[in-house]
Amino acid sequence: MSKSEIGLIGLGTMGAMLSLNIAEKGFAISVFNRTTSRTSEFHAEAGELAEQITPCDTLEDLVASIAEPRAIILMVPAGRAVDEQIAALRPLLGKDDLIIDAGNANFRDTEARAAQAEADGVPFLGIGVSGGEEGARHGPSIMGGGRKKAWDQVSYILTAIAADYEGTACATWMGQGGAGHFVKAVHNGIEYADMQMIAEIYGILRDGQGADAATCAEAFDTWNKGPLQSYLIEISGKVAAATDPATGNAVLDIILDRAGQKGTGRWTVIEAQHLGAPIPVIEAAVAARNLSAMKSERERGEATFGAAPVPLPAGALGRDDLEQALIAGKIMCYAQGFHLLNSASAEFGWNLPMPEIARVWREGCIIRSTMLNDMAEALTAAPQDNLMFAPFFAKMIDENTPALRKVVAIAVSHGLQVPALAAGLSYYDAMRTGRSTANMIQAQRDFFGAHSFERVDKEGAHHGPWGS
Ligand code: 6PG
Numbered sequence: 001m002s003k004s005e006i007g008l009i010g011l012g013t014m015g016a017m018l019s020l021n022i023a024e025k026g027f028a029i030s031v032f033n034r035t036t037s038r039t040s041e042f043h044a045e046a047g048e049l050a051e052q053i054t055p056c057d058t059l060e061d062l063v064a065s066i067a068e069p070r071a072i073i074l075m076v077p078a079g080r081a082v083d084e085q086i087a088a089l090r091p092l093l094g095k096d097d098l099i100i101d102a103g104n105a106n107f108r109d110t111e112a113r114a115a116q117a118e119a120d121g122v123p124f125l126g127i128g129v130s131g132g133e134e135g136a137r138h139g140p141s142i143m144g145g146g147r148k149k150a151w152d153q154v155s156y157i158l159t160a161i162a163a164d165y166e167g168t169a170c171a172t173w174m175g176q177g178g179a180g181h182f183v184k185a186v187h188n189g190i191e192y193a194d195m196q197m198i199a200e201i202y203g204i205l206r207d208g209q210g211a212d213a214a215t216c217a218e219a220f221d222t223w224n225k226g227p228l229q230s231y232l233i234e235i236s237g238k239v240a241a242a243t244d245p246a247t248g249n250a251v252l253d254i255i256l257d258r259a260g261q262k263g264t265g266r267w268t269v270i271e272a273q274h275l276g277a278p279i280p281v282i283e284a285a286v287a288a289r290n291l292s293a294m295k296s297e298r299e300r301g302e303a304t305f306g307a308a309p310v311p312l313p314a315g316a317l318g319r320d321d322l323e324q325a326l327i328a329g330k331i332m333c334y335a336q337g338f339h340l341l342n343s344a345s346a347e348f349g350w351n352l353p354m355p356e357i358a359r360v361w362r363e364g365c366i367i368r369s370t371m372l373n374d375m376a377e378a379l380t381a382a383p384q385d386n387l388m389f390a391p392f393f394a395k396m397i398d399e400n401t402p403a404l405r406k407v408v409a410i411a412v413s414h415g416l417q418v419p420a421l422a423a424g425l426s427y428y429d430a431m432r433t434g435r436s437t438a439n440m441i442q443a444q445r446d447f448f449g450a451h452s453f454e455r456v457d458k459e460g461a462h463h464g465p466w467g468s
Contacts, residue, residue: 128184145180163364
């Protein structure tokens with residue numbers, strides 16, 4: 001029997017879809033799942049692709065069925081399960097056999113696993129895979145990390161299964177160790193922020209303007225034809241248009257306003273804090289999710305202080321204002337995300353390929369959008385520069401921030417929450433304030449802790465005349 005080209009462990013939704021994708025692209029694949037009934041069930045449901053798939057009931061069978069040097073993808077829940085799987089698998093493998101963790105790992109775990117693999121002299125890759133179920137099945141965006149040699153060993157498979165943007169595969173090696181998972185975390189941080197800003201605009205439509213879900217759907221559909229064209233705007237239109245079969249009501253209206261999270265957005269914020277990289281739009285989005293979870297406290301607050309959202313006066317904000325505010329907010333968010341990537345690249349010595357990151361995000365992933373192609377071009381011209389200063393985006397910022405200011409000001413003055421959009425506006429203002437108020441902070445620090453300050457008129461460290 002001929003051997004498989006690759007193996008995969010973990011037939012949950014993502015693992016199953018990825019396996020079918022790999023099989024469909026013509027690669028023979030062996031699969032294993034801890035619950036063996038799932039393996040046979042998956043194989044039985046694979047239809048024509050079953051021929052390409054070898055179901056294995058034991059790790060030994062899996063290893064024996066793959067051609068050497070082997071490559072085995074892990075699609076198991078991030079965290080301890082990955083370490084357990086590696087520990088069970090490694091003793092069965094040869095020195096050149098490659099383990100690829102394709103889950104949503106914390107990049108620090110990937111760094112540790114890569115270092116261990118280095119010490120053991122065995123290859124290991126940590127790859128970020130974005131696109132949800134549909135992406136995994138038909139073409140995800142893939143962000144690779146680890147030894148380049150290991151990436152090169154399997155890149156022909158990864159590029160074949162990845163999404164395609166006008167002939168370019170959305171799969172790239174980002175750098176050593178945890179670089180791929182770091183890029184994926186930032187992708188998810190941006191995902192949180194894009195989603196939050198859309199939700200804020202939805203809130204203005206619903207609570208400020210009294211729009212029903214169908215009207216919101218129509219707004220998103222319209223915006224999806226303009227500069228905001230993106231997967232998230234597209235699906236926002238679709239979810240707003242959907243009807244609940246049980247009640248006949250708009251699905252949006254029957255969904256509880258308590259958002260879940262698995263933690264990747266939070267990791268982005270934590271790492272940004274470690275790096276001293278300001279990402280206030282993403283921070284606001286993560287905080288908003290945390291606040292959303294505090295449903296009973298919010299209800300108590302509403303009973304105590306009165307409901308927050310007050311309808312806006314007719315005509316206070318037009319559709320164009322809302323669209324432009326989203327455009328400006330989005331640019332600020334991505335400027336911050338890429339700045340964070342640059343900071344991480346310098347700190348960890350990754351030499352992250354900035355334009356390539358924008359390129360692999362153009363298709364397949366959750367944040368895919370037309371604007372990412374413009375970002376790829378801007379980052380090609382100036383990879384280390386803040387996106388705000390790229391001429392294309394500087395012009396868009398000039399054109400769209402007046403609406404962002406108007407939307408934030410009117411929303412805030414009527415009790416409508418726009419934390420991520422407001423954070424974007426505040427970042428814009430901070431970034432164009434040559435003389436900030438941090439002189440006051442420095443004076444206070446020196447006063448209470450003799451931390452010293454720099455002067456505007458002389459070099460060196462100075463202290464104020466505070467006395468004792
Ligand atoms: C993707 C998604 C994917 C997943 C997130 C959701 O890129 O395909 O980001 O990884 O949907 O984990 O994250 P939360 O549960 O934290 O919202």
